[in-house]
Amino acid sequence: MSLVYPVNETFLSWQGEGVHLGRKAFFIRLQGCPIKCSWCDSASTWHPQFVPKDLRKASAAELAQEAQAARPEFVVITGGEPCVHDLTALLAALRAVALPIHLETSGAYPIAEGFNWVTVSPKWAKLPLAESLARADEVKVIVETPDSPAKWLEAVGGRWLAKHVWLHPEWSQRANPAVLKAITDLVKTVGAPYRAGWQVHKPYQADSLDPRSRPATPLGGDRERGF
């Protein structure tokens, strides 16, 4: 059982995506990701050029106390890829302070028991496990090109199991008319489970208002502006 976790950052903000959009949330971003997407927006969790020199190590109890002090509606464990870590101790510590626990994962690694909400955002560099897709409360598909949704549907066997499948433009493509039209057309044509998505916290720069957060390190663009 991991008793100490490598922590990239923690911060109090609001959930900027998905079903829980706009709700007060405390984020724990764990260090490390072996997936290495070319457009990763959290490159400081793994990319040698951006990995922080002052990486924090924190116990499950310390993280739970910090989360509790922020009085959020729920905690989001994200990364990096959080499921490369043994999250047993962290889940137990957060449960002990009675906080609902959400997970954001690629789904490429087994998901521990005990999360109240699971968001799976599949990545081509390491495909999600079938069990992860079955566990997902919502899926977030990153739309890099207009044909991304069709390619993903084929990759998952022609059927999504999650009730909500968000279509998010990859952030450097968020003003690409072809990408936005593909999302709009699919939602208008098919409807559920598809939903048009957006990373609302980015234009707000909501996360960076907490001094515990780190500057954004997107590989896909907008590094200068930080969102």
Ligand code: SF4
């Ligand atoms: S986008 Fe997520 S899965 Fe991909 S490299 Fe970045 S942290 Fe890892």
